[in-house]
């Protein structure tokens with residue numbers, strides 16, 4: 001019983017932390033407010049009833065401009081000047097490339113109140129807890145690595161971008177930003193590994209936006225050409241993550257004249273085509289939809305200067321690698337060296353690093369914290385729960401949270417399950433038992449997926465039951481608790497899942513239900529927890545000791561895993577021209593420690609776009 005009380009206490013503390021300054025400033029509902037109950041529709045009836053309200057305008061790329069008040073015609077977008085973006089090269093008529101016009105009528109992604117003035121005074125209270133990141137060891141390797149900076153003022157970013165950084169209330173760069181931004185601004189290719197929630201999105205967006213703002217005007221193909229030619233491509237594995245990166249990039253590029261467009265599956269392609277035709281500098285996309293656009297010859301990659309792969313290890317695993325190779329190697333994208341390539345993730349198995357090196361030229365490897373480690377900000381608990389007891393155990397947890405006033409918008413709970421059917425069934429059961437829940441997985445329509453996320457974020461359904469489709473990248477404020485109802489097979493998936501809480505310096509709680517079916521995860525899980533200074537239960541240590549070495553999990557063969565450039569490991573070094581010079585701070589040694597080979601199995605690739 002005492003354990004359960006402590007879960008609830010932890011969740012309560014976490015919720016209290018998550019409430020801090022921001023709720024005061026936006027008038028958000030407090031932790032004890034009752035959430036608005038959404039009308040529950042059982043999964044089997046969902047396609048027959050139109051119970052889900054239609055997606056609001058901001059959900060789609062094309063409709064987002066419909067809110068701009070720029071007038072009735074869809075063609076009267078804020079930047080229908082094809083000379084500037086995506087089409088027809090030559091004269092910009094806007095004071096040169098560096099003097100890009102601000103998009104008139106551009107929707108303010110910061111809301112009605114721009115708040116630039118206010119931003120400075122509020123920054124210190126609403127920002128990230130940087131102290132939490134100060135001790136993180138950083139390692140770089142590569143040729144002539146550009147030195148890190150300690151604040152944004154030291155970085156030579158374009159002026160309009162600096163203003164938007166203030167609008168975002170980013171006071172100081174996070175560690176990954178301090179290192180990665182100067183490396184990218186120096187024009188270097190980069191493979192970067194940093195913990196979940198540590199600000200990787202801005203780390204690749206800032207150099208791209210700044211580079212486009214200050215770089216030479218591109219000579220785009222003639223206006224008659226059907227294909228649009230973005231200058232930068234950002235690929236991510238899921239639709240929701242692509243949408244999120246698009247939203248972030250739009251904030252960072254607000255009023256800079258840099259146009260960001262998103263394209264992802266499950267949404268009408270015609271809307272996305274229309275948006276692309278208005279001009280695009282940065283294209284954010286999921287691989288499947290991009291291949292479709294390339295095959296229709298509606299997008300050309302010939303002018304790509306920047307390529308960023310977010311969740312790069314996922315993008316290069318067996319599920320996605322063929323599509324990524326097609327996009328990057330078999331279409332018209334400039335080769336490594338002629339473009340700048342940035343790969344980011346919180347996990348980067350060596351096998352994938354080796355694959356990824358095909359896309360890079362004389363790159364810098366950057367590890368902030370150990371590769372694949374979880375952040376200390378997340379309190380991790382593992383409970384021994386038999387398969388048949390999982391539901392009642394979850395119910396106990398949720399009741400304890402409720403009893404402690406941990407619920408509502410400020411304390412969202414994300415529950416991961418293995419299968420889509422399992423997700424629907426658990427959601428149904430939770431709702432029947434008085435816990436408003438919704439679900440996100442690959443069998444739901446895109447509209448349903450987006451509605452589920454909105455409902456979760458708003459606190460209307462403070463529990464989201466998800467498959468791995470929600471495991472990576474999603475930055476949902478106020479996720480106080482991640483429950484691994486079904487543990488994943490791969491420890492890296494666990495790292496990403498629990499990383500949906502404890503983000504941007506805030507604390508979070510992660511609870512996992514473990515039983516005999518998860519024995520292959522015992523050792524990597526106990527290693528990971530130990531490394532993150534978590535309490536490892538004695539029974540888990542016994543499971544770990546019993547489990548065979550060299551299993552399918554990469555870490556199961558090694559006592560220690562670390563942030564390592566695979567080029568430092570002689571067994572991976574193909575004797576090529578990779579020269580590098582290691583550079584580390586924070587004091588961890590040079591031993592490798594990823595055991596076993598292969599290991600990254602197909603997992604739950606069906607859940608991915």
Ligand SMILES: Nc1ncnc2c1ncn2[C@@H]1O[C@H](COP(=O)(O)OP(=O)(O)OP(=O)(O)O)[C@@H](O)[C@H]1O
Pocket residue numbers: 127128169170171172173174177194195196197198199200201202345346472473474475499500503504
């Ligand atoms: N310099 C900064 N100051 C304050 N907040 C920041 C800063 N940089 C990023 N953030 C915020 O931190 C949160 C996490 O950032 P982001 O989503 O980029 O993390 P990530 O490292 O990509 O995580 P993941 O590995 O889960 O994809 C976001 O809400 C973002 O707005």
